[in-house]
Amino acid sequence: MDQEKPLRERLIDVGVDLVLTEGTAAVGLREIARRAGVSHGAPRRYFPTHHALLSAIARRGFEDLAARVGAAIAGTAAPRARLRAIAGVYVGHALERRGMFELMFRHDLLDSTGREDTGQPQLRASTLPLFELLVSLVSRCGVTTDAEVTAAALWANLHGVAQLWAFGSLPLVLGTDGEEYVGRLVDAALDAHLGAAAS
Missing domain, CATH: 1.10.357.10 (Tetracycline Repressor, domain 2)
Structure with a gap:
């Protein structure tokens, strides 16, 4: 993963990969945080809801x-x-x-x-x-x-x-x-x- 990208974009990248490989049901804030190598609360700074994350993807x-x-x-x-x-x-x-x-x-x-x-x-x-x-x-x-x-x-x-x-x-x-x-x-x-x- 490109560590030079802003975290928000990296989180979306991970979400896109998840949607393409495992489908929408696999996409969650915690799983994206885990795969991006950040704390489980980090995505909430950019995506306050699951809907917001899915929408960005x-x-x-x-x-x-x-x-x-x-x-x-x-x-x-x-x-x-x-x-x-x-x-x-x-x-x-x-x-x-x-x-x-x-x-x-x-x-x-x-x-x-x-x-x-x-x-x-x-x-x-x-x-x-x-x-x-x-x-x-x-x-x-x-x-x-x-x-x-x-x-x-x-x-x-x-x-x-x-x-x-x-x-x-x-x-x-x-x-x-x-x-x-x-x-x-x-x-x-x-x-x-x-x-x-x-x-």
Whole structure:
């Protein structure tokens, strides 16, 4: 662990590692303190509640997802191609970083008031930029009525694909765990909400 980092960042690093390797249930202030090599009371200086700690960890997940989305759509102008890239990144992120992905959208576990980071926007607002981008791209794909609802339905569809694949339900019903099927499911979700892509 990088001892040069401020303690708050080191504690979040440990929390991120725990979420990725053992899931949200393994994350506790005492365990993070133990792994960071500090007293069990040290994290309370930065994270007065368990919710605040989980929220700081989830914020890292949103930052990582935003960076991946930005890289995936850089240099891509066509709205449908941008949506396909975002959808692939979203589902890929969910499958690669399952514990983090599950935490990021558990607002029942997170402190969405913004109090966990002075000067930070509410954690719940972290989902808004991606959703607003989806709405904009859906509109540019020709959905003229209820683009917001269509974008929300597409997001829910992609989230469901990710969860059902991770839980093994989709591989079971499809009779395969071939990763190429994930891409086909993503394409089918886009076609379902935007109309079939032109050949």
